[in-house]
Amino acid sequence: MTTHPGLSQPAADSGGNLARAGDLFQLLRDGKARTRADLALTTGLARSTVASRIDALLLSGLVGPAGEANSSGGRPPSRFAFNPAARAVLAVDVGATHVIVAVTDLSGRVLAEQRLAQDVAAGPEVVLDRVVEEGLAVSAKAGRTAGELAGIGIGLPGPVEHATGRPVKPPIMPGWDGFDVVTYVQRSLPVPVLVDNDVNIMALGERAAHWPEHSNFLFIKVATGIGAGIIGNGELQRGANGTAGDLGHVRVPRGDNVLCRCGNTGCLEALASGPAIAAELSRLGVPASKGSDVRRLVNEGNPLAVQALRQAGRDLGDVLATVVNLLNPSVIVLGGSLGQVGEHLMAGVREVVYRRSLPLATSHLRIALSIAGDQAAILGASQMVTQHVLSPAAIEATLQAAG
Template sequence: MSTPAGLPPTLVGTGELFQLLRDGTPRTRGELAELSSLARSTITARVDAMLSSGLLEPVGEAASTGGRPPTRFALNRRDRVVLAIDLGASHASVAVSDLSGKVLDERTVASDIADGPLVVLDRAAAIGIELLAGLGREPADVAGVGIGVPGPVEHATGRPANPPIMPGWHDFDIPAHLGQQFGGPVLVDNDVNLMALGEFVTSWRSAPHLLLVKVATGIGAGIVTDGRLLRGALGSAGDLGHVQVAGAPADVVCRCGNTGCLEAVAAGPAIAAKLRAKGVDVESSQEIVDAVSSGDVAALQAVREAGRDLGSVLATCVNLLNPSVIVIGGKLSEAGEYLLAGVREVVYQRSLPLATHDLRIVGTSAGSHGGILGASAMVIDAVLAPDAVDQYVAARIA
């Protein structure tokens, strides 16, 4: 690891020490020395540097063991803010969070992803600037921007890769465009990946192997293993919607060009088409959920059958990945136990007993906020990583 310019050799490793304070638990210099096995003089120098740079703040005193009570220090979550953006096919959600991931303000507006990257991104950026101003902040206060988009992304570059429902977005340099207006890195990922990360950081840190499935207009999955997103070689891991369902009608053509895909038989449009054929007047996923809520028998049966189709694919995923928990999210998850019952019925029947021994299959807890929470967490993990902290301290104390 190279030494950041302007950081004295005695302070190299400040970022590693900072990781002991990321959990928000206030600690004294003495406690940090015990946890890190570093010399007290080294701890003092690095803590002072983090205080001077604004990363830490004093939060009271510990009980005295004789003499002056020692001061406790913790993450200064107000030092900088994070801009989180969740783009869907027909909406844009923009939020500002602090460095602990707490959302300070948020707004969701109608936004057609087919309007193209310039229109959609500028719309989101304008909302972000308004939210920042309302919080007394400026774009320069932004530690980083996290953005989720409804299509495949090459995470290393932040460029969408042939996204099927995002005309004009292929290979567009999202980080360069948003980086002109905000400070810090701009990180881009698939929206379902960020939903998975959002579920993990808010509800499932005790279950480090998580599979989130979004069931809405399309079907996709996000995989968290050992607490980290699994993106695959080119960012397409979790493309569950285009796995063929055993026994699916051969004439059911998916938008990808293949037949019998899970998305073509169990996503919102497929369920709506089946219901219309039975005389139920529904078009959108929301209307399907409304029909289920009103007790429409055909809708109840169709949603449960979609759950079974989803479960037939997830049974293979369970055998392959052995997740601790499967979270079902997306608009159709609002159909509640009817969708979950179908999933559970098949997964528990067809997966290996060892793989399902402690498996939980549950509905989303983060709901529609999952993408925003995941985008914020992605940025926080990047800007509070050891090397990033070293560079930040070097720049602030220079």
């Protein structure tokens, strides 16, 4: 398992009951109430062993009483269930021009949130100081204290080395390259801090909330930039250096003479991102300067805006057709700011993907718009934290430390 700053590591398995209580806890994370007898039957463990592990989990607060089961004679047996209210998670979505700070419980349910206008180019200290300040305010609004935080999840709009939480040469984040986000935040909030690229956490959030049965899943963010969150066999795929899914700089056939900010020509981002579509509309005599202008024009039914968004979908489809052949996902979800007016974008994607991809790869493929919308990143940031702090190893470490 990759060691992440701020996460305590479990002690070696001593063979005692607590060293394996984390595995028993995983059975309870579905929220279903069970008795000690139910757990003994499911696990094959002795009732005395189950009882000692349940006692430890009850003391931690992560498991709580859930009424009594029907009695077949004598005293009704007690039932137990996961208690997601035991701790809270601070979930943060940092965008190019916004910050969303939310507090969730351990099941990912949003308890309170705050949305702010904030330019990421202001630098890491300015942005993260505001994250901490608003995080404490939102926690108070949710009735939770800083001491109840299990961890903090942060999504950033650029490449991130997940193992360290440091941004890596992010193109729209001046001053952030190599910045130690984890240590900086932990100076104010000394809890586990996990950081990842925003589209990765959007993929986690969208899938967990709305597509949990799909193990091979792509989330495509179309906004100021274009990127993909890739989930394969149920696991987020970050690649060797955390840059997996950077679709924005894949070459598109019709873009030979279009210069991208990366210095190359023909990049998908230079043709199909929000600013690129706005620039094309301006060239056609329709005033637009950013993605929000494109959304407004599409919502107003402007035919040139609708046509431009559909063409952006075709350009995206050119890239995704290859991705579908390589990765064979069962679901592709389109999100990001342009996903909010995504029917025309989706139509263009479908037009090309179903024509250009292999028939077997598309026989059961679904292409859909994001259901989570602008909450996908918040849900994913929370999910990223709970995957770590509620893992069997982390639960065992917590119980051993408490013991």
